[in-house]
Amino acid sequence: MRIIGLAGWSGSGKTTLITKAIPRLIARGHKVSTLKHAHHGFDVDHPGKDSFFHRAAGATEVVISSQKRFAIVHELRDEPEWDLSALLKKFSPVDLVLIEGFKRDRFPKLEVHRAANGKPLLQLEDPHIVAIASDRPLPSAKVPVIDLNDIEAICDLLLERAASLATIENALRSA
Numbered sequence: 465m466r467i468i469g470l471a472g473w474s475g476s477g478k479t480t481l482i483t484k485a486i487p488r489l490i491a492r493g494h495k496v497s498t499l500k501h502a503h504h505g506f507d508v509d510h511p512g513k514d515s516f517f518h519r520a521a522g523a524t525e526v527v528i529s530s531q532k533r534f535a536i537v538h539e540l541r542d543e544p545e546w547d548l549s550a551l552l553k554k555f556s557p558v559d560l561v562l563i564e565g566f567k568r569d570r571f572p573k574l575e576v577h578r579a580a581n582g583k584p585l586l587q588l589e590d591p592h593i594v595a596i597a598s599d600r601p602l603p604s605a606k607v608p609v610i611d612l613n614d615i616e617a618i619c620d621l622l623l624e625r626a627a628s629l630a631t632i633e634n635a636l637r638s639a
Contacts, residue, residue: 466626467498471593472576473583477612478564481597485562488619494610495558499551503566508535549636554628560626570635572625576612577602594616594625 470478482498489496490613509515518526526537540546548569548628555561567573567586575586577598587593587607594610597618602609610617627635 465555465557465561465629466559466623467554467561467563467571467629467632468594468622468626469566469569469571469573470576471567471573471586472578473581473586475575475581476583478495478576478577481612481615481618482562482564484617485622488615488628489560489622492619494564494623496560497558499548499555499563503564508517508537510562522556533631547636549633552632560623562622570638571632572627574576574618574621574625578612595621 466540470482472478483531486496486498495639509519509526515526515528515537519537524539524541528535528537548563548571549580552561555632563571563573567590570592573592575590575591575593575596577596579600585596585602585605587596587605593607595610596602596605597610597612599612608621610621612618
C-alpha cells in the first residue's frame with residue numbers, strides 16, 4: 465500500500481482533484497482508498513436511526529452493514545484523536561491511499577494551489593510537498609509544478625511519488 469496526500473488552502477480544489485483522479489487511477493488498474501481529516505465533529509448516522517441510538521447509548525463501535533456497504537463508527541468518547549499511523553492501519557489493502565488533510569504530518573504531498581485564493585504556497589513551509597498542481601505557472605516554486613487541469617500528469621505524479629506504508633510509519637515515528 466502506498467500513500468500520498470493532497471494539501472492546500474480551503475477552496476483550492478483538493479476534493480475536486482481527488483474526485484477527478486480516482487476514476488483515472490482505477491481505469492489504470494489501481495485500487496484506491498481515501499482518508500479525509502475533518503477539523504470538527506461529524507456524523508455518518510442520524511438521529512432516529514437504530515445505529516444512532518446504539519452509539520448514543522454508549523457503544524464504542526457500531527457497525528452498520530447492508531448488501532452495498534458497511535461502515536464502522538468508532539466513538540472516541542474522551543480518548544485522544546487517532547493519529548495518521550493508527551488510521552492507516554485500519555485500511556483494507558489497496559494500491560494507493562489518497563489523504564486529504566493531516567497537512568502537518570510527515571508524508572509526501574501534492575499541493576493544490578489556486579491563484580484566485582490569494583494564499584501563499586504551503587510548499588515554502590512544508591518540505592514534504594513533492595510537487596504543486598496549480599492553475600498558473602509558479603516560477604519561484606522549488607518543486608515541479610503541474611497544470612491543475614492535467615489530470616493524467618497528476619495521476620502519474622501521485623503514483624510516482626507515493627510512499628510505502630512502512631516508509632511513512634518510519635517517518636511518523638521519527639517525528
